[in-house]
Amino acid sequence: MRYPSLKSIEQIIESLIAESTTLEYKSQLSLATTNERKELLKDMTGLGNGGGGTIIFGMDEHKESNIAKCLTPLPNLSLLSQIEDIVLSSISPPLVWSHQAFEIDGGWIIVADVEQSTLGPYMVDAYGEQRFYKRSGTKVHRMSEQEVRDGYSIAIRSAERRDQLWKDHFLPLRMPDGPICLAISALPEEPLTEIIDSRLVDLGWLTPSQDIEEYLGLSSLSLARYSLRNWFDGITSEVAATETSDWLSLRIHRDGAIGIAQEIRYNTRFETIWRILNAFLRYASWIWDRFSLQRPIEIEVAFLGLRADEKGDVFRLVVEPLGVKVENITIHVNELPWELARARVRHRIVRRFADRFVQSIGESSVKPMFEHGWLYNRSGERLQMALDAGRLWNPIQAGSVANIGTDGQIWSLDGEVRAFVFDGVVIDRSGDTLALLEMATGAGCPDDFLPRINEDSTSPKSLGTVPVDSHFSESVPSPTGRWSDQNLQSLIERFV
Numbered sequence: 001m002r003y004p005s006l007k008s009i010e011q012i013i014e015s016l017i018a019e020s021t022t023l024e025y026k027s028q029l030s031l032a033t034t035n036e037r038k039e040l041l042k043d044m045t046g047l048g049n050g051g052g053g054t055i056i057f058g059m060d061e062h063k064e065s066n067i068a069k070c071l072t073p074l075p076n077l078s079l080l081s082q083i084e085d086i087v088l089s090s091i092s093p094p095l096v097w098s099h100q101a102f103e104i105d106g107g108w109i110i111v112a113d114v115e116q117s118t119l120g121p122y123m124v125d126a127y128g129e130q131r132f133y134k135r136s137g138t139k140v141h142r143m144s145e146q147e148v149r150d151g152y153s154i155a156i157r158s159a160e161r162r163d164q165l166w167k168d169h170f171l172p173l174r175m176p177d178g179p180i181c182l183a184i185s186a187l188p189e190e191p192l193t194e195i196i197d198s199r200l201v202d203l204g205w206l207t208p209s210q211d212i213e214e215y216l217g218l219s220s221l222s223l224a225r226y227s228l229r230n231w232f233d234g235i236t237s238e239v240a241a242t243e244t245s246d247w248l249s250l251r252i253h254r255d256g257a258i259g260i261a262q263e264i265r266y267n268t269r270f271e272t273i274w275r276i277l278n279a280f281l282r283y284a285s286w287i288w289d290r291f292s293l294q295r296p297i298e299i300e301v302a303f304l305g306l307r308a309d310e311k312g313d314v315f316r317l318v319v320e321p322l323g324v325k326v327e328n329i330t331i332h333v334n335e336l337p338w339e340l341a342r343a344r345v346r347h348r349i350v351r352r353f354a355d356r357f358v359q360s361i362g363e364s365s366v367k368p369m370f371e372h373g374w375l376y377n378r379s380g381e382r383l384q385m386a387l388d389a390g391r392l393w394n395p396i397q398a399g400s401v402a403n404i405g406t407d408g409q410i411w412s413l414d415g416e417v418r419a420f421v422f423d424g425v426v427i428d429r430s431g432d433t434l435a436l437l438e439m440a441t442g443a444g445c446p447d448d449f450l451p452r453i454n455e456d457s458t459s460p461k462s463l464g465t466v467p468v469d470s471h472f473s474e475s476v477p478s479p480t481g482r483w484s485d486q487n488l489q490s491l492i493e494r495f496v
Contacts, residue, residue, distance in 0.1 A: 002054050003111050006102040009056065012068045019066040019138045022053030027060035027072045029110075031082050034127050040083065041090055045122035046133040046140035047114040048095060049151065053135070058109040066138055073107020080110055081481050085443055088345070090126030093119040094334050096189075096296050118158045118189045119296070119334065121151035158190055162298075165192070169233075170251075172300045172330075173259045179247060180305040182273060183261035184280045188295040189334075192255040195291040196234055203228040203235065206252075208286055215450045218272060219279040220248035220262055256293040256337075258284050261304070270358070271369055274350050274439065275453060277301065281346045282450070288337035297337055301353045302330040306360075317361045329353075329360050344445035351441055373459030375426065375435040378483040380452040383435055385489070387421065390465035392492070401492055406467040408476045418491055420476045431477040432484035434491070444479025 003009050019025055024043065030036050047053040057079070060069045080101055087095050096115040101108050121132050121143065132143040132151075143151070165187060166172065172185035207225050208216065216222040223245055224237040234253040241247040247263040260280050264273060288297070306318050306327050318326050331353050339345045347370075354366040374395075375383045385392055385401055392401040392410060402410050402418075410419040410426070419434055420427050423442025426434045433444045438451045438459070451457075 002113055003056070004100070006104060006109065009059070009071070009102065009109055009111065012056075012059070013070065016067050018068070019061060020053075021050055021135055021137055022047070024053065024055045024135075024138070025059040025061045025066075025068060026055060026057045029057050029074055029079055031079065031086065037086050037090075038124070038127050038129060040086060041124045041126065041129075042133045042140050043135075044087060044095060044097070044112070044114055045091060045124055046135035048097075048116055048122045049132060049143060049147075050135035052115045053113075055112045055114070056109065057112070058107065071104065071109060073104050073109060075107055077101055077108050078480060078482075080108075083110070083112070085481075086126075088339065090124065092123050092125045093117055094296060094336060094339075095122060096294075096336065098294055098338070115294075117296075118155060120155035121148055161190070165190075169253055169257045169259075171257060171259055172302065173249075173261050173304070175261060175304055178305060179241075179263040180266075180303075181247075181261045181263050182276055182280075183259070183302045183304055184277070184284065184299060185302070186256075186258045186284060186297050186299045188256045188293060188297055190295075192295075194254045195256050195293055196252065196254045198230045198235065198254070201235070203230075206235070206287070206290070208283065211450060212282060212286055214452065216279045216283060218453065219276045220245050221250070221260070221279060221283050224248060224250045252287060256288060256291065256295070256297075258287065260284070264303070269458070270354070270366070271457075271459060273303075273357070274354050274366075274369060277350050277353060278346055278439070281340050281349060285337060285340035285346075289341060293337050295337075297335055297340075299333050299335065299349075300330055301333070301349065302328055303357060304328050319360060319362050326360060329357055331356055342447040343449040344441050344443070344447075347439045347441045347445065350439060367462065368459040369437065369439040370424065370441070371437075372462045373437055374457070375488070376438060376449075376451045377435055377488070378433075378446070378449075380450050382451070382457070383489055385435070385492070386460045387424065387426070387437060388463045388465045390467040391463060393463060395460040403468050404465075406469055408467075419488065422476055422479055425479060426488055427477065427479050428484045428486055428491075429477060430484070431480040432482050432486075433479070434484045434486060434488035442479060444481055446481055446483055 058072055058074045060072045062069050096117055099112045101110050123132050132148050133140050134143045173183040220239040223239045228237045237250040239248040249261045251259040320326050333349055351370050358366045372388050375385045375387055384394055384396055386395050390404050394401055404410055404421055408420045408422055409417045411417045422444055424437035424440035425442035425444035427444050428434055433446055436445055
């Protein structure tokens with residue numbers, strides 16, 4: 001961070017520092033309208049395309065000189081989560097940025113540091129826009145065609161080295177004649193720097209916190225910490241296959257590159273595969289946070305070693321058009337390390353890979369866990385309620401709990417709207433989260449959501465219900481991504 005403390009922000013005012021190509025002040029922030037959101041995106045991408053810089057939200061300047069004048073704290077911190085959501089869904093390639101918030105006088109100062117992309121110039125890709133912007137001086141202008149070409153030329157030179165960098169890291173992971181396995185391979189974007197010094201790192205320091213450790217239970221990662229050891233390019237571990245655990249290989253490189261592969265046995269349920277992938281992504285994000293890696297990450301998710309087997313396993317049913325041999329299923333994504341710590345970001349990656357996987361065996365998309373199934377609370381505990389398209393129901397008692405309207409309203413038998421459902425997330429009237437599906441991808445999915453699951457946590461089947469047309473005019477509130485103080489089970493019980 002260029003300004004890591006509130007004191008460093010106050011010194012800007014004391015030193016009479018003016019706005020520049022790399023520094024911008026925003027005295028207020030509103031994101032209620034499309035134009036206001038587009039303005040935010042122009043400012044953020046303009047800084048990145050101009051070489052990088054900082055925006056301070058909650059700082060006023062003298063209009064004539066653009067010199068910092070005083071702090072004007074923002075009223076609430078929820079604006080930061082709104083910025084995150086808008087930036088995440090509206091900029092291509094992913095914006096390389098970090099942020100910090102400082103509380104003062106009952107309000108907040110938000111500092112956003114934006115870096116230049118090595119993947120090409122940032123494009124605003126939302127709200128009907130597909131345009132490039134660049135900050136020059138204290139103004140943001142649309143980039144000319146030549147400026148865009150120059151930006152991509154720099155990215156092309158970096159890309160030409162990319163294949164060799166993957167090879168130098170012995171990545172992506174491939175297991176010739178090895179077991180069928182699920183693997184992720186991750187390589188930070190340049191410039192690569194050494195973030196792990198094996199001489200100074202206590203291997204015990206790589207033991208995840210208890211909540212993450214519990215979450216890793218279905219994968220063999222929970223055992224990997226017992227066999228961690230140094231190697232010439234970082235830290236590695238290998239777990240041998242037993243009756244109770246699957247083979248796993250783990251590599252953590254000095255510059256933050258990671259490779260993880262785990263055997264997938266023939267009797268493994270698809271839901272377990274998605275859970276293992278989610279655990280891999282969460283563990284990788286925890287490692288990168290541990291070593292303060294901020295560079296964007298290129299990630300390959302792969303299912304390796306697909307082949308027919310004399311046992312007649314399900315994997316031999318992979319569709320192979322004439323002349324095509326399918327042995328691996330892969331997807332590629334680019335993410336910021338700290339974004340992968342957010343549940344709904346991981347869930348979107350898992351959903352994309354799950355769809356690609358089931359399409360390889362002739363199905364159109366995967367639905368259990370993503371569109372219907374058990375609901376979980378903020379502690380990750382499974383409720384005795386499941387979500388279907390048009391109904392909340394109790395799979396244990398096979399009884400209806402509440403109806404769901406065409407606009408997502410959840411209403412009681414006496415006709416009162418009590419909650420709403422939005423992309424697998426149940427929210428209250430304030431937009432706070434009451435409960436959600438295990439793999440919910442909605443904006444209301446809190447970042448810290450980690451369900452407590454086990455091998456028997458099979459999603460209940462879909463009832464095939466259809467949302468009911470209703471006379472309710474109340475629309476779904478904007479999800480906040482925060483947990484509600486209310487309890488869905490108690491709320492439902494009051495009107496059943």
